[in-house]
Amino acid sequence: MTQRRTRSELGVGALLLILGVALSTAVPDYRAQEWALWVIYGLLALSFTFVWGHAGIFSFGQAAFFGIGGYAYGITGIDLSGRTNETLTALVAAACVAAIVAAALGYFIFYGNVGDVYVAIITLAVTLVLLTVMSSTADPKYHVGAAALGGYNGLVGVPPLMLPGADGPVLLGSNALLAGCVILAVAVAVLLSILRRRPFGRIVAGVRENELRTSLLGYDVRRYKLASFVIGGAVAGLAGGLYAAWGLFINPAVFGLQQAALVAIWVLVGGRDSILGAFVGVAFVQGLSSTLGGSGGSATPIVLGAVLIAVVLVLPRGMVPSATALLRRFLAPPRSSPEPATAAAPDALRPEMPTRANTMAPQSIEAVDLHKTFGGVQALRGASLSLPAQSVHCLIGPNGAGKSTCFNLLAGRYGPTKGRVRMGTTDITRLRPDQRARLGMGIKLQVPSFYATLTAYENVWLAGYVRHRDARAAGERAHAVLAWLGLTARAGEDAGSLSHGEHQWLEIGMVVAGEPVVVLLDEPTAGMGREETLRTVDLIRALAVDATVVVVEHDMEFVRVLDAPVTMFHEGRVFASGSISELRADEQVLDIYLGRTSTADVAG
Amino acid sequence: MLRAEGLRAGYGTTPVLQDLDLSVAAGERVAVLGRNGAGKTTLLKTLMGQLPLMAGTVTFDGQDVSRLPAHARARLGIAYVPQGRQIFPGLSVLDNLRVAAYGTGRKDWKTTLREVLDQFPVLREKADLAGAGLSGGQQQILALGRALMTRPRLLLLDEPSEGIQPSVVSTIAAHVRDVNERQGITVVLVEQNLEFAVRVASHAKVMDKGRIVRDLPSAEILADRQLQHEYMGV
């Protein structure tokens, strides 16, 4: 499937390329000049589409990387083009320098776990710092080689785009420059579009959609964010290099608030998750302002501002996605929606549960004297557990007893105030959830946690890919798991459109796809009826054949049917453990569970 | 006084309540019981107006409130003590109480405030502390006091016993009964803690899969092991 789509993408790309280049040579000089700028801006917008639309990082920094690329091109070009007789090196330098700066800034932001809003503000601030810094380099003492930075006036004497030729450099005229920009833009667009469907791109989409789930599956979220940020930086740097070559100068205005905001505006107008939208947005906004600039004069910003507000209020998804949706409505008759299967539970008619394909051994799980305090509340006050490998074990207790806190400490969602957690002989107390997942832990949370806008297939695929890092093997496993769940027919649909019951099974399928050796389930039967609960029991037994399963459950009936050893929590400690029939025979346990102070009190 | 018919409500497009019917008479104390995920909290949020109705109607004192937002229902006399208590963390204890009177526009709120502080002396002691600085039990009492500041005729309580020490739990149970008996406020209570529910409520409604499936005097529940098995997961 991927290969076919890649081929079609290359086809569309080639078509656009031929059209673009043909058009480039045909248009009059001044038009070519203007359009080249739009294509360059389109490339800049595209970098933001990738960083924000695909990776979900709202960064004002794209304009900064654009400017850095411009300066890098200018400086390298001024210093080197005399010797090398070309400026392609300078163009490569533009992309590389911007990528390096993006890496440094991104490391600082993503490894510091800064919140989303703050990412926007910090990148904006860095952009404004650069504006201040570059504006105050007017003194001739600020220079790199022969290139004087020039303060507010910027770098002058930037060489145009030069290709190496047999008899000296080949300078590009307006039409050729436009053609060159089109070639680069199409190439980058096709590359990014392919990248989005490669495993890397899928994981990044997962990070955007549900960071917690992605990290619980075993991916180091920070690394993927950083990588996307660097790719976006490189593309913006490349655009900046082209911009400097186009205008033969670069000045600090590129670091201004206006430029920073324009990037976001182009993409919002065009559509944040559409590659084509990046170029459409630029053409629309820049076209509008140049048309108005020609005739309307001073009213331009008013109309532009009004258009922006109108887009936000009327077309919140942007022009291209809205137009596509409209076209679809006209062209394709509405599908008769298939009857939602209320409980698509695995049953005897379907293939067996896919078994674990890796060679990891099931591990025991041990917690030693766990304490956890939230604010002033002591949720756990010294809980110890030792659960042998390849078994099922239940943690029960009334609400607020500490069982969910214990679950989250085992899963690594937060660290204990005191105490240790071991998996087999490995101390995992300080490991992040993604590291634990890579050691073989599979987790299902109490609240639904999956990727609503990715397909059911992609959901399961992401869970499977982490184990072998093999796209084909992950695909096969995803199909096997979906077949087992009875969801094959709906593999291509967005997971968000599945029914409530199907979500539960999808999440269990994601756990199975990850081939875990230790499985943690938090209230797996919440909201289920008796039938589904019984099926869940069978499923947990099947999982326990070659994994250690820990189930946190409130529902004693479920625990009774499961008939596994039970540990009961009360007031942040382990209160009792044993078989469920032993515990149910214990009046003290029932008192706690029902909140009875004593049985005699009932009459009152 | 409260009548809900054919309620369908939930999160996103998935209904949790499935054609639920409920009616509560004035002055009653009703407990809503059921296992986790049965839809108890969703029911209270829907009655309060925090979740929109997909279908059905809610009438309060003969008035159709189905389309009213939460703040309008609060002004009509519905008060809510949510799960986790939801004390305004940055407001002082006193401001937590005052703000409820401001919101519902009660005129004689100073008298009410005095009454509430007399009823719960611990709130007077902690009056200037930030809401976030109280213990769980104190927060629960504050949440109850805050609800009373709106001068409600119907009080919705969601798991007031959760995560609270047994000694404080019985205090809270006594307070809730007292509120009902002395001030005539109708009480609808969602609970996991059966003892608490039995102690507070005279009637119990058992929920399963978004519907009410049983309606019985609450005292019968503690004796009925079969019912506990089937619907409460014990």
Added chain:
Amino acid sequence: MHGDQLVNFAASLLTSVALLVVISLGLAVIFGMMGVINLAHGEFLMLGAFFTLSGVRAGLNVWLAMIAAALAVGLVGLAVERLLIQFLYGRLAATMLATWGLSLILVQVVVLAYGPATQGIPTPLGAVRVGRYSLSEYNLVLIGAALLLLAVVFLVFTRTRYGTMARAATQLPDMAGAVGINARRVNMLTFGFGAALAGAGGALLAPVAGVVPSMGQAYVGRAFMTVVVGGPGVLTGTATAAGLLGSVDSLVSNVFSSFLGTASLLLVAIVLLRLLPTGISGRWRRQL
């Protein structure tokens, strides 16, 4: 260091802190409290300055003109909330785009109304001599005004019904509804109040800054940094952040150059955010 030098130094330090307070306080309410990223904040400042200009030209006493300007910008804020912002709560990017559009419109409307040139009103009051230095009395007013605005914010949010409800509605919107608070109305008022504070900030800038339609750009970046570093505490956070950043700016500017002053302000801000990702007041319990 001589006494007069010390006084001069202290005055310039306090002036730069006060400046940060007056340009940031309105944003602290609108962004810090309501979470609305208002890119038109600079234009609210600018409107405050222009309304003051108009007031003075119409013959109003300059102080009265400033108060009138703040109220007028507050009205503009109410209108903006009703017409635009109320549809955008919780939509981060859309809010930025729309307020950016708004800022373009406001700048151009002012250009059409007042012309693009830099204008000004004379700095009221004179100067006092302290030893070898002369201190502008208006700078002292600026310091006093910053304190006054902080006091107004404190009183409004702690001593009025509206203020208590506004804090409740920002802390737990759902629960606020359940105690009868109409969040729509409270949000509208809060936005208007923030706009009025911005207007007051702009009015106070009018005598010391060039009054020009594009003047907002010069302040909006610093205002955002101050509010972000301050964190969720509108009053305590903003005051502390302004104190810290303003002091750094003033110190470095005095010793080296004003360029390094601005740069160091931004660098300190970024380092602080790395250490305290939720801002200085992020972990304080009583958040006002």
